[in-house]
Amino acid sequence: MSLPQPPVAGVIGWPIAHSKSPLIHRFWLGKLGIDGDYSRFPVAPEHVDAFVRALPATGLRGVNVTVPHKLAVMAALDALSDGAAAVGAVNTIVVGENGRLTGHNSDVVGITGPAGAAIAGRPMLLIGSGGAARAAMAAARAAGASALWIMARNADAAGALLARSGLPGGVLEMGDRPPEDIGLVFNATSLGMSGQPPLHLDLGPLPGTAVVFDAVYAPLETGLLAAARARGLATIDGLAMLIGQAAEAFRLFYGADAPREHDSELRRLLIR
Known part of the structure; x- marks a missing residue:
């Protein structure tokens, strides 16, 4: 037996x-x-x-x-x-x-779990167009984002991702000024990771209710999250x-x- x-x-x-x-x-x-x-x-x-x-x-x-x-x-x-x-x-x-x-x-649940409330009914700013960005796009759709803006170095990949989402919004170049009504900013790139260049993003236009979510967890306190906290915004780190x-x-x-x-x-x- x-x-x-x-x-x-x-x-x-x-x-x-x-x-x-x-x-x-x-x-x-x-x-x-x-x-x-x-x-x-x-x-x-x-x-x-x-x-x-x-x-x-x-x-x-x-x-x-x-x-x-x-x-x-x-x-x-x-x-x-x-x-x-x-x-x-x-x-x-x-x-x-x-x-x-x-x-x-399960990456979609990993995003909507901690950030679903920040996405629902509001525009989302997604940074990146690679594998993690695919999950973030699906999370935006699943949680009911009203629009999706994608900021990426590869405009063609970003455009294809936006089209796949079926959401209104647009494609931005890296460093562009983000829209002023964003509910969630999600960094799906390796920028800010240990050994990688920092992510430079103008957080000034964001409303005080915006949430900044960085998928990077090494280091846990990325430059993006530190800048968001300095701006008084709620943050979610990569371990979440x-x-x-x-x-x-x-x-x-x-x-x-x-x-x-x-x-x-x-x-x-x-x-x-």
Whole structure:
């Protein structure tokens, strides 16, 4: 008689050693007393398709997907959730019955969870047009933004993203003056990250009710967030998105809600 297999999941990327996901998921597993695990799996780009198709044979409940694989994994999947289809990228793969592989995108929940109220019924300013920006675009639509303005270096990519959203708004060049009625500013670029150039944005036109959300979490206090606080604006840091998207993946992998009442303790662990 075989013993039941403990629930095990993980994260794939190239490179992957920097990922904080194992710390987050193991923290929650421990708090809930679940006998399971979560590990990193380095997968080179040329092996992504084979790795994903082999997931049912590994016994894994699924994997999170980080750069550079969020688009590449889609060809090996059997289905996409509505959220993943809306984003056009996958960051979570779940192994279901009979080995069926379904792609999800929990990044949208990672944005709408802490920032949905700032988006609803108001224009959103999205900075960037890459992978994280795809999720932010879907979040704008899901949370009911009244318009979407995209500021990016690649005007063609920004225009395509705006068209995909179906929202009114427009495309801005980096450094342009933002509209004056923005509800949420979301930085979906690497600007401001350790080792990267700073993000220069004129916050002067924003109303006092605007919220500034930076997906960067290294450093946690980015120049953008510091400038927003100096301006008296509410801010949301990158750990809010990291933890929020992980909580949705945790639910999909382990069938339990992440114990978010321990977020303060988890944040302290993540910034050590």
